[in-house]
Amino acid sequence: MLIVGAGGIGSPVARILVDAGVRGIAVADDDVVALENLHRQVLFDDRDLGRRKVDVLAERLPVEAIPVRVDRRNGRSLLRGRACVIDGTDSFADKYLLNDLCLELSVPFVHAGAAQFRGQVLLVRPGGPCLRCLLPEPPDARTDECRVTGIFGPAAGLVAALAAGEALRAISGDPAPSALLLADLATGRLQRARLPPDPLCPCAAGAPAGR
Numbered sequence: 001m002l003i004v005g006a007g008g009i010g011s012p013v014a015r016i017l018v019d020a021g022v023r024g025i026a027v028a029d030d031d032v033v034a035l036e037n038l039h040r041q042v043l044f045d046d047r048d049l050g051r052r053k054v055d056v057l058a059e060r061l062p063v064e065a066i067p068v069r070v071d072r073r074n075g076r077s078l079l080r081g082r083a084c085v086i087d088g089t090d091s092f093a094d095k096y097l098l099n100d101l102c103l104e105l106s107v108p109f110v111h112a113g114a115a116q117f118r119g120q121v122l123l124v125r126p127g128g129p130c131l132r133c134l135l136p137e138p139p140d141a142r143t144d145e146c147r148v149t150g151i152f153g154p155a156a157g158l159v160a161a162l163a164a165g166e167a168l169r170a171i172s173g174d175p176a177p178s179a180l181l182l183a184d185l186a187t188g189r190l191q192r193a194r195l196p197p198d199p200l201c202p203c204a205a206g207a208p209a210g211r
């Protein structure tokens with residue numbers, strides 16, 4: 001299993017999955033612990049400032065640290081053969097890259113994102129439906145990323161718990177259909193929405209009808 005991003009979503013996902021008994025977890029991130037992110041990165045504290053997040057995580061949890069940013073160049077080799085890949089990134093470009101590579105490599109993918117008070121989680125199984133069925137192209141980069149919009153700390157924790165649950169479903173072979181999980185901490189609403197596959201989406205190519 002590979003968690004991409006060791007921040008406010010990725011690091012609690014690692015903690016939850018380790019506590020659930022999952023082993024063979026790797027975490028990829030090239031970023032360091034920063035003061036402005038500590039409110040949502042519950043595994044780190046001010047003693048860790050300036051240290052690489054994956055190094056701190058690997059000291060505290062039985063996970064493998066991969067101190068690189070996953071990109072187009074290294075993505076296939078890092079993702080290939082994983083039981084599941086979990087999105088702990090904070091940019092739409094990275095989320096779509098992971099979505100596309102996981103579909104190409106037939107690796108189950110858990111998309112997770114949070115901004116302000118809201119979050120969403122989607123388990124993408126080989127063959128879809130996928131993130132592009134929800135929105136064919138990434139949103140404008142200027143509206144992108146929690147660095148721009150800010151994030152309410154507990155929203156990251158809630159999304160992490162939901163994402164860890166979906167990852168456990170993926171690796172345990174739970175056959176229940178995928179659904180889009182939507183959480184809003186401003187209203188306290190948690191929704192589970194069916195995501196129909198988009199017949200024009202690349203993930204649907206060659207897929208049997210009625211997925």
Ligand SMILES: [Zn+2]
Nearest residue numbers: 130133201203
């Ligand atoms: Zn799709």
